[in-house]
Amino acid sequence: MERGDFELPHFAESDSTRALLKVQDGCSAMCSFCIIPFARGHERSRTLNDIQREVEILTARGYREIVLTGVNIGQYAHQGRDFCSLLRWLDQAADFERIRISSIEPTTVSDELLEFLASSKKFCPYLHIPMQSGDDQILRAMNRRHTIKSYINLIEKALVTIPDLGLGTDLMVGFPGETESSFQNTLAVATDLPFSYLHVFPYSPRPGTAAMRLKQRIPSASVKKRADLLLDLDRVKRLAFHNKQIGKTVSALFESGTRAAYRFGTTPNFARVGITGSEDFRNQILQVTITAATDRYALGHIVPSQQVNCAMVAR
Numbered sequence: 610m611e612r613g614d615f616e617l618p619h620f621a622e623s624d625s626t627r628a629l630l631k632v633q634d635g636c637s638a639m640c641s642f643c644i645i646p647f648a649r650g651h652e653r654s655r656t657l658n659d660i661q662r663e664v665e666i667l668t669a670r671g672y673r674e675i676v677l678t679g680v681n682i683g684q685y686a687h688q689g690r691d692f693c694s695l696l697r698w699l700d701q702a703a704d705f706e707r708i709r710i711s712s713i714e715p716t717t718v719s720d721e722l723l724e725f726l727a728s729s730k731k732f733c734p735y736l737h738i739p740m741q742s743g744d745d746q747i748l749r750a751m752n753r754r755h756t757i758k759s760y761i762n763l764i765e766k767a768l769v770t771i772p773d774l775g776l777g778t779d780l781m782v783g784f785p786g787e788t789e790s791s792f793q794n795t796l797a798v799a800t801d802l803p804f805s806y807l808h809v810f811p812y813s814p815r816p817g818t819a820a821m822r823l824k825q826r827i828p829s830a831s832v833k834k835r836a837d838l839l840l841d842l843d844r845v846k847r848l849a850f851h852n853k854q855i856g857k858t859v860s861a862l863f864e865s866g867t868r869a870a871y872r873f874g875t876t877p878n879f880a881r882v883g884i885t886g887s888e889d890f891r892n893q894i895l896q897v898t899i900t901a902a903t904d905r906y907a908l909g910h911i912v913p914s915q916q917v918n919c920a921m922v923a924r
């Protein structure tokens with residue numbers, strides 16, 4: 610084993626019908642607000658043999674979808690295999706209908722990765738790429754490695770390359786020095802780009818991080834107001850994304866149980882889809898025609914006469 614590579618003594622957590630498969634840990638990027646490089650250490654990659662072992666176990670347990678996770682997943686590197694090459698290997702070797710990449714840093718999303726996602730039948734057309742701020746001055750103070758221009762270029766390329774892409778991002782509000790005008794820049798970029806959802810976080814000072822030394826703290830009332838504006842925008846984005854699904858027939862992987870009288874499933878591009886009915890379709894992938902939308906989910910009905918595959922997920 611190379612120095613820094615790791616194996617996991619225990620196996621993946623389950624996220625209902627999705628299994629989380631950790632392939633990478635640690636981060637060396639040193640964003641000024643982030644405690645992770647101190648708490649989790651430098652970048653390390655899980656050995657391929659260990660990943661393979663877990664893939665076999667998850668397959669035997671009947672999982673239909675796995676989510677690849679890591680702290681800075683795009684930095685995966687093991688024995689000459691980079692992240693794209695790991696994905697190509699999984700595409701061939703792993704017997705899952707769906708593989709999803711969790712959050713990935715913008716500087717690690719290459720043209721090769723976008724083209725691979727567009728061509729793969731297993732990998733989901735879904736990307737969660739943290740932007741954090743839409744203002745270059747704040748991005749510099751955050752010690753982020755992208756500019757807003759490079760971020761927008763990346764998103765535009767991703768949207769052109771991958772049909773039906775589901776796109777999420779993280780936005781931080783109230784970072785020290787965030788003026789009203791820098792926040793307006795964030796709001797403008799987040800409004801313009803066709804995100805399907807936004808994760809909004811208020812800045813939280815972490816002892817030991819570089820941002821703790823920054824003076825211009827933002828009053829909590831302003832932070833709340835900015836977060837609320839972005840949360841309103843998040844609802845608008847979700848509704849627009851769900852509205853775009855109306856009239857389409859999509860594949861949905863169903864969870865167990867009901868909520869608000871609906872049974873829910875998730876599409877490859879991460880739209881949440883609700884259907885009515887009492888039948889339990891847990892861990893089944895079914896075609897659903899979308900007929901309506903809310904800001905929380907799309908609604909539809911199952912296309913009749915489908916062959917139901919009853920693969921079980923171990924609990």
Ligand code: SF4
Nearest residue numbers: 636638639640643645
């Ligand atoms: S925010 Fe992400 S990329 Fe930046 S230091 Fe933390 S884990 Fe690394």
